[in-house]
Amino acid sequence: MAILNKAFFHDEAAAFAKLESIVWPKGPTCPHCGNAEKIYELKGVRSKPSKANPEGVERLGLKKCGACRKQFTARVGTVFESSHVPLHKWLQAAYLMCSSKKGVSSHQIHRALEVQYKTAWFMTHRLREAMRSGQLAPFGSGGGAVESDETFIGKDKSVRQRTWHFRPTHMNKVLSLVDRDTRQVRSFVVKDIRLSTIAPILAENISREARLMTDEALVYMYIGHNFSMHRHVNHSANEYVKLYNPTIHTNTVEGYFSIFKRGMKGIYQHCSSKHLHRYMAEYDFRYNHRIANGYNDMERTDVALAGIVGRRLTYRGSRSTSKH
């Protein structure tokens, strides 16, 4: 069966069942009081009649808490709660974004799902937010190799600048780290590539026992000694791999940049610097959950959806945040 034929991409009740399996892997929990004991299904309840639906629509997935007597669905507390877009369209959008290596534009989502462009834009940004990793464990723990490199993103076609005296300041700058052992990437949108910016990021995200692999940029010459080993290749002399030791290179992170740049060029032409970190999160997410790391398209989509659920306000969270 083709994956897009799956019921939850078309049928709202099936989409609800899918969401419930992600929100409540151990069975339903009341989002109002946290009770998981007595939860009743409310079947056949209809919403208030409206012009478009004079008989109301069935309130799918409606449940009632035996402890606090309040009603809820799996949408409560997730981004889906405040969205008028049917759940099965959210699942379609998540799948489209997760299954294409270079991503899809809001325009494509707008056309494919037949939702307003503004709606499509909102959906894609929420899904990108869900893909943002909260992973904080430092790379290179256990002495593995970590590659670090920076790139410029923007319209300017000029070649990457290597000198400290001439930096194109109008372009967006991205720093990416790749852990070769875990095959994970972690990217940062940075305001500049000075020592004062780069050093703290490396200190926080790379283990001291790691072997650091970089190019010849001066900034790494100052911080390389913080790690168990630092080796670099000399890109300005067209050296991409050390001949005497082929593990010394930054080809993995360069390869990642090329996927990102091809995608940004083809799909996201007008990415403002304000949103760049979300696009980076999207590319990092797909790379970290790529086929070579053991994820197929549907599994990758499920992880992204779990991210949306993970960021929902819980009954505790909603109380504490309402104070501010």
Ligand SMILES: [Zn+2]
């Ligand atoms: Zn309750």
